[in-house]
Amino acid sequence: MSMFEDIPVDVGIIYEGERIKSRDMRIELGGPREEYKFGLVQVRGMDEIEDGRIIIIGQDISDFPERTNTPFCLLIEVAEKEVEKDLEGVIERRLHEYCNFIEGFMHLNQRYDIQMRISKKSFEKGFNCFNHKGEVLKRLFKSELPFIEKIPLTFITEPDLVKEWYRKALEIYGARDARARGMSDDDVFYGCLLCQSFASTHLCVITPQRYANCGAISWFDGKATVKVDQKGPVFEIPQGEVIDAKTGEYVGVNKIIQEKSLGEIERVQLYTTFGYPHTSCGCFEGCAFLIPEVDGFGVVHRNFKGETINGLNFVTISDLTAGGREVDGFHGLSIEYMRNLKFLDADGGWDRVVWMPQDIKERIQEFLPPEIAPKVATETEVADLDELKSWLTKKNHSIVERWREEPWLATAETGEVTVSTLELPASAIPIQGIPSGIGFTIILKNAKIKAEKMIIKANKGR
Numbered sequence: 458m459s460m461f462e463d464i465p466v467d468v469g470i471i472y473e474g475e476r477i478k479s480r481d482m483r484i485e486l487g488g489p490r491e492e493y494k495f496g497l498v499q500v501r502g503m504d505e506i507e508d509g510r511i512i513i514i515g516q517d518i519s520d521f522p523e524r525t526n527t528p529f530c531l532l533i534e535v536a537e538k539e540v541e542k543d544l545e546g547v548i549e550r551r552l553h554e555y556c557n558f559i560e561g562f563m564h565l566n567q568r569y570d571i572q573m574r575i576s577k578k579s580f581e582k583g584f585n586c587f588n589h590k591g592e593v594l595k596r597l598f599k600s601e602l603p604f605i606e607k608i609p610l611t612f613i614t615e616p617d618l619v620k621e622w623y624r625k626a627l628e629i630y631g632a633r634d635a636r637a638r639g640m641s642d643d644d645v646f647y648g649c650l651l652c653q654s655f656a657s658t659h660l661c662v663i664t665p666q667r668y669a670n671c672g673a674i675s676w677f678d679g680k681a682t683v684k685v686d687q688k689g690p691v692f693e694i695p696q697g698e699v700i701d702a703k704t705g706e707y708v709g710v711n712k713i714i715q716e717k718s719l720g721e722i723e724r725v726q727l728y729t730t731f732g733y734p735h736t737s738c739g740c741f742e743g744c745a746f747l748i749p750e751v752d753g754f755g756v757v758h759r760n761f762k763g764e765t766i767n768g769l770n771f772v773t774i775s776d777l778t779a780g781g782r783e784v785d786g787f788h789g790l791s792i793e794y795m796r797n798l799k800f801l802d803a804d805g806g807w808d809r810v811v812w813m814p815q816d817i818k819e820r821i822q823e824f825l826p827p828e829i830a831p832k833v834a835t836e837t838e839v840a841d842l843d844e845l846k847s848w849l850t851k852k853n854h855s856i857v858e859r860w861r862e863e864p865w866l867a868t869a870e871t872g873e874v875t876v877s878t879l880e881l882p883a884s885a886i887p888i889q890g891i892p893s894g895i896g897f898t899i900i901l902k903n904a905k906i907k908a909e910k911m912i913i914k915a916n917k918g919r
């Protein structure tokens with residue numbers, strides 16, 4: 458008898474990666490339109506919780522009109538004699554995988570960014586209450602992570618209560634994140650393949666100095682996971698010989714990424730956005746993007762609703778970055794990585810950051826170098842690139858130094874070269890008509906590059 462015979466829809470790995478468009482959804486739990494939403498796992502004592510209990514506070518799925526969204530909290534409590542607090546983040550991230558096993562159920566992102574959709578089709582088949590979802594999750598958690606002995610689940614849609622719990626959840630996430638701060642890179646890194654169902658060449662490389670892109674798995678979480686689940690999507694990566702400590706390139710990491718991407722990605726440099734930047738799946742918390750006009754970086758996060766300084770919104774920047782590719786000048790990242798000393802280290806680190814939304818700036822204020830903090834503009838100070846340039850000049854931002862002409866080795870009035878294959882990132886040439894969400898690369902064959910002037914400069918950093 459199937460473990461899910463009493464559930465009205467199918468459950469299995471084949472549904473992972475299923476996308477549910479807005480027109481096909483019955484309900485959205487959390488998502489970008491809702492300010493308050495989160496998924497949280499808490500470890501409790503064995504006698505503190507009752508196994509299998511499903512509590513629903515607020516309206517249930519079928520109580521909502523079609524195609525609505527709601528504030529949402531899913532609290533999962535777990536207990537076993539030896540479950541450690543260290544495992545909370547890891548168990549919580551599995552929510553992404555297990556929810557996506559449900560036919561007609563889509564789970565995106567993590568923690569306070571969660572977005573879940575139930576399709577109309579699955580709703581019509583009878584998947585219309587949180588009880589069904591709770592039953593699936595508790596069985597999957599117990600069978601996949603057998604160390605869990607007790608697992609009650611609480612679903613909350615009552616707006617005031619979600620808001621109250623949201624604040625508590627942020628404090629819990631913050632305390633978790635603080636653990637790896639200040640650690641230097643260890644000999645062992647951790648890899649996570651959980652998002653390969655959405656981006657088949659993506660592998661997150663998690664180091665003490667580089668939190669996972671989703672902001673949900675730290676180096677400590679990786680370490681705790683491999684102790685209890687050696688066959689899961691998180692595994693050890695021996696770093697091997699250091700190729701370049703500044704860019705963060707290691708023989709062991711390259712070997713693993715070649716293997717896990719089936720040869721598609723050959724090299725990864727962890728602390729740069731150029732050359733061989735870390736791949737991005739799509740559920741990153743934020744994204745660093747090069748602003749060529751000022752030679753600096755902007756950073757935007759998923760909940761930023763407006764346009765960034767270069768006129769693009771988060772969704773467009775995310776489309777340019779995601780898909781398990783290495784895209785020059787675009788870098789999916791977690792907010793916690795911005796608190797690390799190695800943040801974009803090889804590209805100039807904080808000296809190169811010129812713009813970010815006000816609310817991220819407030820969140821990471823205490824980690825911003827004090828001499829840089831007042832010089833990084835936000836949407837409240839500048840509205841376009843001209844204003845940004847004036848702001849940076851007025852504030853004497855260190856980026857202004859980079860604008861000054863560097864001496865060159867040689868020049869020629871015209872230059873022409875022919876290259877047999879020239880590969881460009883999608884952002885290099887605006888192309889109409891390609892649907893959003895599809896990552897692509899532009900390949901020019903037998904391209905002739907002609908320039909009015911050719912300047913040859915000595916390499917001087919990036």
Ligand code: SF4
Pocket residue numbers: 550649650651652653660661669670671672673674738740741
């Ligand atoms: S973003 Fe990275 S660490 Fe987070 S779940 Fe996906 S693959 Fe794992």
